[in-house]
Amino acid sequence: MKNESSLRRQMSQNLPFSDEDCMALSYYESLKSNSDHDHAAGSDPFVGALVQRSDGTVWQLAHRANGQEGHHAEYSLIEEELSGQDLKGCKLFTTLEPCVSDVRTGTSCSELIVKTQIKDIYIGILDPDMRVYSKGICYLFKHGITVHPFSCEINGLIMKSCMYFKVQKNKDCDKICRVVSDVIDSKFDKDAVNYFLSNSKSIKTKSDLACYLLNKGYVDFDRKNMIVDNEVQLMFYKSKVNTFNSRECVFIDLRKTHGEEERAPSYFDGPLALFIEEFNDFCSKIGIKQNDSIYGPLKEAFVNATLHREYFKATAYAYVKFDGTSISFTNPIPSSFTDEKVNEIISFSTKPEPGNPILVDLGREIGLIEVQGKGLFTIKSVKPKPIFTKSADRILELSIKII
Ligand SMILES: [Zn+2]
Numbered sequence: 246m247k248n249e250s251s252l253r254r255q256m257s258q259n260l261p262f263s264d265e266d267c268m269a270l271s272y273y274e275s276l277k278s279n280s281d282h283d284h285a286a287g288s289d290p291f292v293g294a295l296v297q298r299s300d301g302t303v304w305q306l307a308h309r310a311n312g313q314e315g316h317h318a319e320y321s322l323i324e325e326e327l328s329g330q331d332l333k334g335c336k337l338f339t340t341l342e343p344c345v346s347d348v349r350t351g352t353s354c355s356e357l358i359v360k361t362q363i364k365d366i367y368i369g370i371l372d373p374d375m376r377v378y379s380k381g382i383c384y385l386f387k388h389g390i391t392v393h394p395f396s397c398e399i400n401g402l403i404m405k406s407c408m409y410f411k412v413q414k415n416k417d418c419d420k421i422c423r424v425v426s427d428v429i430d431s432k433f434d435k436d437a438v439n440y441f442l443s444n445s446k447s448i449k450t451k452s453d454l455a456c457y458l459l460n461k462g463y464v465d466f467d468r469k470n471m472i473v474d475n476e477v478q479l480m481f482y483k484s485k486v487n488t489f490n491s492r493e494c495v496f497i498d499l500r501k502t503h504g505e506e507e508r509a510p511s512y513f514d515g516p517l518a519l520f521i522e523e524f525n526d527f528c529s530k531i532g533i534k535q536n537d538s539i540y541g542p543l544k545e546a547f548v549n550a551t552l553h554r555e556y557f558k559a560t561a562y563a564y565v566k567f568d569g570t571s572i573s574f575t576n577p578i579p580s581s582f583t584d585e586k587v588n589e590i591i592s593f594s595t596k597p598e599p600g601n602p603i604l605v606d607l608g609r610e611i612g613l614i615e616v617q618g619k620g621l622f623t624i625k626s627v628k629p630k631p632i633f634t635k636s637a638d639r640i641l642e643l644s645i646k647i648i
Contacts, residue, residue: 246398249273261301268367268399270303271295271338275318276406278309290407294318294339296327296363304335319343319354323361332361340369340395340403342381355384369395369403397446404447407460425455425464428471433481437516441481444611457610463603476603480517517604520551521613524565531567539647542627543572545620546643548613550574552604573644578635587641591633593625 247255252270255262262270275293292309304327311321319339323332343354343366358366366385372378382392395403429438429451438451448454458464463474524547525535533540547565565574578587589595608614624631624643631645 256303256306259302262297262303264367264393265396265399267295267297267303267336267338268369268395270306271340271369272399272402272406274306274308275340275403276308278318290341291403292318292339292341294322294337296322296332297336297338299334317344317354320357323357332363335361335363336365336367337361337363338367338395341407342368342370342372342377342379343385344372344377345380345384347380348376355381358385359388359390363390365391365393367393367395369400370407401447405453421459422452422455424471425459426451428464428473429455429481432473434516434519437481437518440522441518441607441611446610446612448610461603461606474603476607480604480607482516517551518607518611521547521611527565527567531572533647539627539645542624542631543645543647544613545623546572546574546631546645548608549620549624550576550643552608552613570648571644571646573642575640575642578639578641587635587639590621590641591635593621595621 246269247266249270252262252266252273255266256270271293273293274295275291278291278293290309293306294308295306296304298304305322307318307322307326309318310316311318312325316325318341319337322337337358343358345355346353368382372381385392394400438454442449442451442454448457458477463477465472521544524544528535528540528543533543550565565572582590586595605614614620624645627645629646631643634642634644636642
């Protein structure tokens with residue numbers, strides 16, 4: 246990746262840019278967001294956007310709060326910097342998924358982009374704000390725009406810059422991060438942390454993880470104590486009954502395989518971050534390899550059953566079992582799901598909706614979830630079509646025939 250000054254020189258000399266160069270320069274531009282505007286709440290990520298002409302040269306750049314506080318980078322670029330210009334045939338690069346009308350009064354950036362008639366857009370990270378997450382991309386798709394991803398390397402840098410944003414603004418940043426790191430050492434399961442760090446795209450060290458958890462508000466610093474969110478505990482703690490915020494927590498029994506006697510269900514006895522490893526182990530035991538076509542849908546079914554379930558009912562067990570021809574995933578339906586919503590799931594017609602945003606967020610980091618809502622679609626594609634059944638006590642079972 247080229248450094249910022251050489252890219253700026255390249256731009257001023259009107260030399261053509263590769264896609265990678267445009268991504269890199271958008272990223273450098275995004276870092277300017279910080280100096281323009283004091284985001285006291287700390288929740289606004291850095292954003293940089295860039296328009297490339299059809300001859301490959303860079304026309305203009307903008308970052309968040311470029312012209313005025315609260316102005317989005319894409320808005321500044323299109324409505325201020327390049328106002329009235331014909332952008333047909335240009336490409337747009339933006340480090341963050343453009344916003345949608347759900348969160349914007351006035352015209353959203355996605356709507357603005359459609360109006361410019363730009364047909365190719367390159368997007369860095371999806372908006373971590375669950376109200377926007379994946380909606381911007383869907384909107385652009387629907388309007389005939391081709392959406393391209395940024396390279397993994399640059400996306401990693403974008404993630405990191407957004408992740409550090411909030412704590413960087415806090416003068417006690419180092420101290421707070423150290424306290425969180427201590428909590429990770431003393432309370433988190435070591436294997437779960439290592440699995441998370443080695444599979445996460447952007448969180449590679451323990452201090453990255455500490456910063457990430459702080460930024461997201463998943464751990465809070467309350468003078469003397471660190472308050473760790475329930476879902477984060479579920480993901481990382483080696484927990485026994487009663488240690489999970491005094492509520493009994495269910496576990497997913499992946500040990501029930503064909504021919505084994507049914508075991509009495511016990512409670513959650515391991516961190517969720519490691520369940521995928523158990524699942525992979527289970528698959529290999531019954532002869533399914535990770536490059537088999539059935540593996541993807543099974544993994545999706547597993548993730549759905551694991552992440553979208555009721556955690557707080559003492560008798561609600563989730564488990565996976567193989568009966569010789571089918572694998573079934575059984576999980577209790579979250580109490581927040583209405584009957585209507587459950588019927589939509591059963592008929593595979595549900596709209597994408599995070600069942601448990603924090604777990605979905607953590608799961609996304611380690612590649613358990615790619616695009617929200619894609620999971621059910623992937624599962625549906627299996628032939629013969631998998632079958633959902635619901636019992637009277639709101640237990641959902643999904644059965645997938647594999648032989
Ligand atoms: Zn916007």
